[in-house]
Amino acid sequence: MTFSRKSDRWWIAVLAGALVSMAMAGCAPKIVPKRSLTPPPVAYCHDAVGHISGNKPWILGGNCCCTPTKERFAGYQQEGTVPGIMTYEEFLQLFKDKGIITDLDIEYRGCNCRDAQYGPHVVFGGHCMVTPTPGTKVFEDVTAGKRIDTK
């Protein structure tokens, strides 16, 4: 088979170009958009992002997942986000009654709520209120209060 006619060679060139373009379309690097530099707003405060003034403790139905230290409890009292008559011991008992672990439970610190028994984080229905590890997906999801798309 020869392609002596100019129009035949033109057809071959066009067809080859079309095939290469199709191949490139199938094999071209897929461009994946970065996620936004602006994350969702902070939905739950905790030790790693700092307490948001006025946030009620999670154990009382609020959005504050800070470690329930004495200092934090005093802060809640000042902000009026815990009942005035409640003592610190009674406040801690609420966590024990619900089986919630926090950074006060030394042996669970740093677990990033991956412990099989207590995880996931209370924000996602688990029993772990340990401070999540900054720089991890768990940390971002807990802070946002929802699973953030990573792609």
Next chain:
Amino acid sequence: MTVRRLFLLVIIAIFVSLACGNGVTREAVAQPPPEMAKFFGFGQPKVEPTTWWEAYRSGQAAKAEKMILPLESDNSNDDLPLLLLSSGSICLSLGDYRETARCLQPAVGSLEGELGSLAVAEQVLSSESGRLYRGFPHERVLAHTYLGLAYMQQNKLTEARVEFAKAAEEDKGTKPEYQDDFAPAHFLDGLRALRAKDYQYARVSFRKVVELQPEFALGWYSLSRASLLDGDESEAEDAWNKFESLAKPPGLFAKDGSTPCAIFMVDVGWGPERVKDEYTEEFGKWKEPDYPESKVLLTSVGGQPVEATKMADTYFQASTTGGFMEDVKKKVVSAGVKGLISSLIPSTKKLLKSNVDTRAWSIAPGEIRFAVVPVPAQPTTVELKTYDKKGKELPRDYQMLYYIVGRPYEEAQLIYTRILPDANNRESR
């Protein structure tokens, strides 16, 4: 031009635009499809990993953890200490400091524990690759350092101090200048001391850091802060001036330490591999790892990029602690005993093999880098980018870290991050 040609040109134009367009935005990051990755010479083809090692090396840390866990239950496995070290690496990159400590604690126990006489005999007589894994000196140093880091992040500061001290103790170099030269252990110990408000101890640690790494700007900044907090304005001033002369870029931090910031510890690349020497094939030697990352930049939104400077190189550590001569000594003892036994009992000759031990903690990082990044005192996004030797960005390593909060240096969060492929896919981590 005929209608037919015009029609064909339109078809070609559509295909070309499909190839190049694909909804590109200016902020888009390219990811190569698996089948063309090798052809274009970038990225890694995505093959489903069949081992924990493959899973971790491809960036699937959570998968690697699931695959390695069942292997740890076999206490008779001679590789158990190595599996625990590797598990520690995996848990560290998942931000699980509790599990990291759970893995590394027994690992260092196995690497350093005294062997009973029966175990010693077994070590001498068995094939090298079939012996209980006892690790290499640099691996013990690394293990103690990471265990110290895990304790520190759990706010177990006393335990952390012990581990950093053990790391220094284990760092026995082949020459005097290589002894106790692992700067990250001292730097982390200094940060620990700052948190514990033991400013005098912090100064000692940071002085050691700047002695080992005089060009490391962060070492001088740390010494300046610790000295000021300890009331020594003279040393603080000297260290501050040295920091300003080395900082890239300069002028990001206030001398009084009021600039809120976050400290990043970035593990890059892969640890050295153990291979047979090419001449005799009787001894092991370290092979320098190959990875593309050459530069790491961290940028807080609205801020200037800060480079994470290399503080340690594990190939260098491996080559300058123990190494070849240790190998020769062990080999001579082992070969001598085996030779004697096989001459007395010829039938044992085949059993007393001497395969070179090429096991190593190769998923440990190749480099340990640190950076202090100015970050506002409210939740901020920090971008991490890596570049190769030619200055080209490596999109596969890109990370976007949300909600990072800056604090004064002595209270700053220490954020550990492991550079792994396919970093965009955070689910796998």
